Amino acid sequence: MNSRAAIVTGASRGIGRAIARKLAADGLAVVVGYAGNTDEAETTVKAINSVGGSAVTARADVADEAAVAAMFDLAEQNYGGVDVVVHSAGIVELAPVAELDLAALDRVLRTNLRGTFVVNQQAVRRLRDGGAIVNLSTSVIGLAFPGYGAYAASKGGVEALSLILARELRGRDITVNAVAPGPTATDMFLRGKDEQTIARLAAQPPLERLGTPDDIAETVAFLASPAGRWVNGQVLRANGGII
Template sequence: MTDNETRVAIVTGGSRGIGAEVAQRLAADGTAVALAYAGNKAAADQVVATIRERGGSAFAMQADIADEDQVSALFDATAERFGAVDVVVNAAGVMELAPVVDLDLAVLDHMHRTNIRGTFVVSRIAARTVRPGGAIITFSTSVTKLALPGYAAYAASKGAVDALTLVLAKELRGRDVTVNAVAPGPTATALFLDGKDEETIERMSRMNPLERLGTPGDIAEVVSFLAGPGRWVNGQVVYANGGMA
């Protein structure tokens, strides 16, 4: 890639929350963005419209990240439209909370399909596609360290993402492609806030020394660094959680 070529990113889960913020931040950095969404076309179209209103380049495409054919079509459409793929951010994910003894195994299978299989499918096609100088960024969670009750199945799925990320970084030796995971702490998105009462939200917001919830913008800053100038950070799980231990 020459210095004057526009970088191109694919962002999954880009219709809302952290994914939407990441898509907009990368576009503000001058990156052309393909935004993948599971089902909320109206929200995805709004993110694309916002990017274009600000002078950026973007389009949205529906894709089930656990379906290899659909993900391949997403990568093909991106390359056809923008010429190549440099950055892949897999922000798509689902979270269902319950104690181990109460968790419906159908819920476990659903999280496994999206969080593990989906991340694996996207990462494997990214590993075949991303050109030198590029970056693959997965999404983990700080709960893998915190071991909060009720989060076992979700944390287990993200622990698998950590393992995949660290191994893939080594498998891409010689390709000049970095592979890292971002592990947010409690962040003010619907994924985190839904189903929690005010007392729980307040308690969790004070678990880090900065005594607030993260914002999607906080996480997008980290992704922007890993997708661009952070070339010497590779094979890492980056905990973006305000110092939560």
């Protein structure tokens, strides 16, 4: 058995996949949580196992308490316990507030906010002492891009929950932080944007590029590592200095 194990939700692709691969490279066994794309989740697992890591898939709707509990059960059965939980799963629905279908708002809040609550609740109950919880937020909260009202509102709740949970875990030696990526070159972010829009966004940070999934994975891995133990109850805006 690996000495430490992690659960990463939303790990079938994008930022979540990069996080899963980075944690595995750092020596953690990884449960690759995903919502529905089995082929992509298996691709993540194969990439980890092919270089000597250890990973398994776990299909779970992050807003479903029973499904999330089963994901933690799988981690405990395979690896003896859970030390790190990274909640990366999320969805986005873009529209001005005046035009957004409320059914779309409900979907965003269910996955992004309720999902964070459910995953964190299980993490609190199941994490071994000395562990780490990292939730994914967004720098859109500060950038205030029009059309991102539902998404930013849901992630604002993620940040509040993360800071409160860090204080509720006094005495457990468990850290809780949020990482808030800026514009990052993932399929979800790039979808529907023309080249001019992408170039404009890439030019905004002082580092003059979009973030990459690996940029975010490195930040998360630091918080999950012994080197990050003194960072707790914080929101790290990993965005190249855009705000």
